[in-house]
Amino acid sequence: MGIYGRLETGGRAGTGGRPRPYVRPSALLRRVFNPIAIAVGRKPVLVVRGRRTGKSLQVPMDPPFEWHGTRYLVSPRGETHWVRNLRAAGEADLRTRRRLEHIHVVELDGTERDAVVKTYADTITCNCRRSMEMLPDPADHPVFRIQPPAPR
Numbered sequence: 001m002g003i004y005g006r007l008e009t010g011g012r013a014g015t016g017g018r019p020r021p022y023v024r025p026s027a028l029l030r031r032v033f034n035p036i037a038i039a040v041g042r043k044p045v046l047v048v049r050g051r052r053t054g055k056s057l058q059v060p061m062d063p064p065f066e067w068h069g070t071r072y073l074v075s076p077r078g079e080t081h082w083v084r085n086l087r088a089a090g091e092a093d094l095r096t097r098r099r100l101e102h103i104h105v106v107e108l109d110g111t112e113r114d115a116v117v118k119t120y121a122d123t124i125t126c127n128c129r130r131s132m133e134m135l136p137d138p139a140d141h142p143v144f145r146i147q148p149p150a151p152r
Contacts, residue, residue: 020079021140023131034060045095046073051088057081062128064094064146065120071146073105074120076128078135083142105144114138 025034037043037060046059059082064071075083086092087107094101108116117138124132135141 021135022079023077023134025077041095041097046082046086046092047095048082048085048092049089051085057085061094062124062126065116065123067116067119072108072116072120073144073146074117075142076124076131076135078131078140079142086144087142104147106147108143108145113141113143116143117141 038045038058043060044063046061047056048059049055050057061073061082065074066072073086086105091102091104094103120141121129121132132141
């Protein structure tokens, strides 16, 4: 299985009624590396309310992907728990070493999502590349546009 995990299908049926795929992270990644990444604070951490429990859940992330002046959260692993939680909540906190940013998001679909996923896949250099290769269809990668803050 390795550190990357294994491909699963499950969750609710996506567009066209097909199950949404998910690259499940290995136990080593979930239980060792992710908690270390959160504690050290070198990577951004998405803090999102759980859709069932209402508890705040923390997920280490890559920095938001910026393209044409807009920021996006792209899920290289597909239909993950953070995706389902963020979809339900519509908002979260994005914590970095220096600041805490409250974000509102809109999930993308269709050609806009596909264009973001393709550009993201062509530019990433992190470990996410393996997950993207395991899920080659852009429709398998949920994308959220981070909305600009409302003017004060």
